[in-house]
Amino acid sequence: MSEVLTSISNAIIQGKKDDIGELTQKALDEGQSAQDILYKGLMPGMDHVSDKFKAGDMFVPEVMRSARSMANSMKILKPLLIETGVAMIGKVLLGTVKGDLHDIGKNLVGMMCEGAGFEVKDLGISVEPEAFVEAVKEFEPDIVGMSALLTTTMRSMGDTIKALEEAGVRDRVKVMIGGAPVNQSFADKIGADAYAPDAAAASDVAKKLVKKS
Amino acid sequence: MTENLTTTVSSKSQTVEISRNLPTVIIGERINPTGRKKLQAALEENNFTIVRQDALDQVAAGATILDVNAGIPDGDEPVLLKEAVRIVMEATDVPLCIDTADPDALSAALSIYEGKALVNSVNGEERSLGEMLPLVKEYGAAVIGLCMDDDGIPESPEKRLTVAAKIIERASKLGIGPEDIVIDPLVLTMGADHNAGRITLETTELVVKEFGVNITMGASNVSFGLPDRMHINAAFMAMAIHAGLTCPITNPLVTELTTAVLAADLAMGRDEWGTRWIEAFRSREKSD
Numbered sequence: 001m002s003e004v005l006t007s008i009s010n011a012i013i014q015g016k017k018d019d020i021g022e023l024t025q026k027a028l029d030e031g032q033s034a035q036d037i038l039y040k041g042l043m044p045g046m047d048h049v050s051d052k053f054k055a056g057d058m059f060v061p062e063v064m065r066s067a068r069s070m071a072n073s074m075k076i077l078k079p080l081l082i083e084t085g086v087a088m089i090g091k092v093l094l095g096t097v098k099g100d101l102h103d104i105g106k107n108l109v110g111m112m113c114e115g116a117g118f119e120v121k122d123l124g125i126s127v128e129p130e131a132f133v134e135a136v137k138e139f140e141p142d143i144v145g146m147s148a149l150l151t152t153t154m155r156s157m158g159d160t161i162k163a164l165e166e167a168g169v170r171d172r173v174k175v176m177i178g179g180a181p182v183n184q185s186f187a188d189k190i191g192a193d194a195y196a197p198d199a200a201a202a203s204d205v206a207k208k209l210v211k212k213s
Numbered sequence: 214m215t216e217n218l219t220t221t222v223s224s225k226s227q228t229v230e231i232s233r234n235l236p237t238v239i240i241g242e243r244i245n246p247t248g249r250k251k252l253q254a255a256l257e258e259n260n261f262t263i264v265r266q267d268a269l270d271q272v273a274a275g276a277t278i279l280d281v282n283a284g285i286p287d288g289d290e291p292v293l294l295k296e297a298v299r300i301v302m303e304a305t306d307v308p309l310c311i312d313t314a315d316p317d318a319l320s321a322a323l324s325i326y327e328g329k330a331l332v333n334s335v336n337g338e339e340r341s342l343g344e345m346l347p348l349v350k351e352y353g354a355a356v357i358g359l360c361m362d363d364d365g366i367p368e369s370p371e372k373r374l375t376v377a378a379k380i381i382e383r384a385s386k387l388g389i390g391p392e393d394i395v396i397d398p399l400v401l402t403m404g405a406d407h408n409a410g411r412i413t414l415e416t417t418e419l420v421v422k423e424f425g426v427n428i429t430m431g432a433s434n435v436s437f438g439l440p441d442r443m444h445i446n447a448a449f450m451a452m453a454i455h456a457g458l459t460c461p462i463t464n465p466l467v468t469e470l471t472t473a474v475l476a477a478d479l480a481m482g483r484d485e486w487g488t489r490w491i492e493a494f495r496s497r498e499k500s501d
Contacts, residue, residue: 060404060438101365104405104438125365151247152284152314180248181286 004030005041008073012045012115015065017072024073034080038117042070042077046115054200060108063199067111074114089117090210093141093173095127097156102149105179108199109145116203118143129156129163136169142210145202146192148179157182158190174209178202215425218392220355220460222278222308223328229277229308231395231427231460236478236489238460239471240310240331240429241276243267244297246285256285256293261300268301274465275493279305280333281322282312291321298322310357310462316344323352330354333462334397337362337376342383349384355393356384357429360416366399370415373398377420395427395460396420403445404438410449414456421457428453429460433470447473454481468497 004027011020027037049066052058081088092113096106103125110120121139123131132144144164148154157177164170174193177186187195194209196202219232231238244267246253255263268279281301283293294313301309311322312333323330334357335345349356358380360366360373367373377396384394398416401409413435417428435449436442447469450461454477463470475493478484 059440060402061407064405101361104402107405149247150284151253151286152290154286181253183250186286 002027002030002032004032005037008037008041009045009048012042012066012069012073013048015062015069017065017069020069020073021076024076028076028080034077034084035086037073038077038081038086042073043115043117046070046112050112050115050200050203054198060104063108063111067115070111070115088119089207090119090142091139092118092120092143092145092206093123093132093135093139094120094145094147095123095132095135096125096147096149097153097160098126098128099156100148100150100153101125102147102179105149105199106145106147109147109178109196109202112199112203113145113206116207118203118206127160129160132160133163133167133169136164136173137167141173143176143206144173145176145178145206147177148182151181154179154181154186157192161191176202176205176209215421215423217421218425218427220331220392220395220427221329222310222331222355224302224306224308225327226306227308227328233421233427233457233459234483235459236483237454237458237474238277239275239465239474240278240280240460240462241267241271241274241465242280242431242462243271243464243466244280244301245282245312247282253285256283256288256297259293259296261297264297265300265304268304271465272305272307275471276307276465278308278310278331278460280310280312280462282333283318284313284315290315290318294318295321295325299325302327311354314341314345316348319345319348323348323354326352331395332356334359335380336360337379339363342380346384346387346389349393350387350389355395356389357395357397358384359397360399360420366401368412370398370412370419373412373416374419374423377416377424377426381424381426391424391426395429396424397429397431400430400432400434402434402437402439404436410435410452414452417453417456417458427459428457429462430458431462432458433463443467443469446470450474451477451480454478472497 146157176194177192178196184195194205196205217233283297310331332354335341336359360376400413403409436445450473479490
């Protein structure tokens, strides 16, 4: 693999958010395609971060720095990727459900999914079921990811799935849920397609979901 | 500097005073099914054995007030909370902090509570102020006010102060005095934003300076996502007490935290002759 792509991977792992723009430009100048920089530079770096995080060897602030570094590189690459018609691996719509204001886990899921090559749209916190429905129609995601940290708000996940059904868009998406109080059996109960126990797992689950569909 | 107010809460047989002139009061946080799957499963089956044991363990470990939360998905919160409160009142003598966002559950729990409860909580949202505060007044309880409103959790200490002011003002209109309001400045994690701790500490200082009210917080969240959390939690606890925290909601079974509280009290001149510090030391020695 080219030296510059390896340096980009390393810059992601080390969270060198201020240097990565320059490295990205250097790679382009050396004739690397935006697609190769994404798939052979950024994504292997984020994969490594994701594995280390899962193993408890990297921590939230480090993951956030890596994700910020990735975003800084993507700022340069995105217009080029669109120009050349390179598709991301899928689209993920995210939100913390109605009544719940917790966003760290959900933000990490967004970062991990971006790192895995998804286009991510984040609706933020306390998202009404209707807002999820509207966004599904507009953004046309492959996956809807919902987060809840409270036992009192996790029921909004079921409400949101019902709202998607009533709007007739449930079949267009896969639904993935996560958060401290939920588990696989809750996911089954409310008719979600998948449960992810943490942010690193979420991007793996998302990858599997788009492969299936 | 505004005068430091004293919040009084009670059970049938005990009265607890919360004030910056007295040792820090620990509100035991364990009776809360959020993130505790065993407790959640037990409550789903109307089994209160864990609730009872948690109450006994926390009081033995030095909790002077116990938080009681019975919110589970699809659970009948008014029924569960009322029963949990009844069980804890039966098991211990300490005053209770009734933890719910549901007015019906609050009303059900307060209706059987003997003494003056602390209600956890209201926030600056219209719905919360409109539905919860009248119940606090009706039952003569004290109440925790969270520094957040319809727009979420403000980022700056000044804006959080504004929410605290709004809660205090609305309570006052109903005849609930500031001595019966305990403000929670809210703690976000430094794992996601390294300024989160500083913002909480500054909010605490501002609220104390402006209103003299008592301050609570769930201080363990501050270290989420970081390694070696216990050391962060202990240091932050001591700093928050210096800033004005008087009644943290925390886990009294964690020795590092209770020790940090005792050390902070000693450093703040609230432990004459170091009596409480030495007593705690002896009891740790004995249990080793």
